Amino acid sequence: MAHTHHAAVSRRRPDLRSVVGVTGEILITLGVIVFLFLAYELWFTGLYTAHAQSDFKKQLQSEWARPLPSPVASVLPGEQPGASVAPAPTVSDRPVPGDAIGLIEIPRLGSNYSYAIVEGVSTDDLKKGPGHYPGTALPGGIGNFVVSGHRTTYLAPFNGLAELVVGDAIVIETRDTWYTYRVTDLQTVLPTDVAVILPVPGKPKATPTKALITLTTCTPKYSASHRLIVDGVLESAQPKSAGPPPALQGS
Amino acid sequence: MYGALWRRIPGGLAGRLAGMAGLLISALALLFFVIFPIVEPHLPWNDVTVNTPSLSEPPSAPPASSVSPVPGVSSLVP
Numbered sequence: 600m601a602h603t604h605h606a607a608v609s610r611r612r613p614d615l616r617s618v619v620g621v622t623g624e625i626l627i628t629l630g631v632i633v634f635l636f637l638a639y640e641l642w643f644t645g646l647y648t649a650h651a652q653s654d655f656k657k658q659l660q661s662e663w664a665r666p667l668p669s670p671v672a673s674v675l676p677g678e679q680p681g682a683s684v685a686p687a688p689t690v691s692d693r694p695v696p697g698d699a700i701g702l703i704e705i706p707r708l709g710s711n712y713s714y715a716i717v718e719g720v721s722t723d724d725l726k727k728g729p730g731h732y733p734g735t736a737l738p739g740g741i742g743n744f745v746v747s748g749h750r751t752t753y754l755a756p757f758n759g760l761a762e763l764v765v766g767d768a769i770v771i772e773t774r775d776t777w778y779t780y781r782v783t784d785l786q787t788v789l790p791t792d793v794a795v796i797l798p799v800p801g802k803p804k805a806t807p808t809k810a811l812i813t814l815t816t817c818t819p820k821y822s823a824s825h826r827l828i829v830d831g832v833l834e835s836a837q838p839k840s841a842g843p844p845p846a847l848q849g850s
Numbered sequence: 851m852y853g854a855l856w857r858r859i860p861g862g863l864a865g866r867l868a869g870m871a872g873l874l875i876s877a878l879a880l881l882f883f884v885i886f887p888i889v890e891p892h893l894p895w896n897d898v899t900v901n902t903p904s905l906s907e908p909p910s911a912p913p914a915s916s917v918s919p920v921p922g923v924s925s926l927v928p
Contacts, residue, residue: 620851621851624851624852625851632881635878635881635882635886636881636886636889639881639882639886639890640886640890643882643886644890720899722891722896725896725898725899732899747898747899747900748898749896749898750895750898751895752895752896753896757898788900790897790899790900791900792900793900795900796900815898815899815900816898817895817896817897817898820895821895822894822895823894823895823896823897826898826899826900828900
């Protein structure tokens with residue numbers, strides 16, 4: 600009895616060994632795949648964003664170099680729009696979803712910190728760079744200019760937002776103007792707190808009188824539990840012909 | 851598992867090395883270009899906005915946000 604039992608075990612041992620071996624190899628493979636996914640998220644997605652950003656910047660440079668389609672860029676406040684002279688709205692009046700609308704520069708995050716802002720906040724838009732919430736104010740406009748960006752993946756444009764301090768400059772570069780905003784507040788809110796992107800944050804019915812900026816990203820890093828919100832207010836609008844604003848010259 | 855694969859590829863040492871390298875590259879390409887892009891949107895750390903975009907989108911905006919302005923870029927990562 601003991602003999603047959605021993606024989607059975609020794610006959611089965613190679614099978615058992617190969618089962619354990621194959622299981623081990625599968626587990627090691629899964630572990631390697633997890634590391635590969637990490638590499639994909641933290642590094643490979645950045646290659647895609649870098650490519651898209653470089654295309655956007657070229658596109659902006661060539662667009663800005665071209666003269667405006669119509670010499671009448673805007674209607675004077677006293678005139679009646681649409682009466683006799685109805686100038687076609689310029690590109691910047693209604694950005695095309697998926698197009699670049701300008702550059703964001705934050706000296707605190709490095710003198711080379713410059714990202715093209717894409718119009719739209721869909722998953723596809725945000726893969727290409729920080730995205731402007733459609734329907735919120737445009738750069739320099741009265742209301743709230745809201746931009747969202749990735750914190751850890753896709754080149755992590757908004758990774759450094761937590762390092763900003765009150766008074767830091769956020770510069771938005773458009774076709775003809777540098778808009779310098781100053782950080783007024785950093786806060787952490789829940790993802791459902793949509794009041795932070797209102798024209799007057801926190802006050803749904805209020806009429807906006809100030810030009811504000813709001814940057815949003817996820818916080819803490821690698822989490823979706825909260826959102827980091829950076830608020831700012833417009834300090835100055837300087838035409839491009841006058842050179843870069845003081846906020847950028849110090850760097 | 852990998853040992854059996856190694857023994858099954860014909861062509862001596864050079865053929866086996868080439869075969870294994872080919873399989874490895876195919877597996878990596880499958881992961882990076884097909885499987886990871888499918889898995890990624892279901893993971894939480896890419897949520898950076900404060901609500902659903904449709905809430906703040908003007909009703910007159912053309913639904914063209916999924917169209918890449920640069921042909922070819924969108925095909926780099928599906």
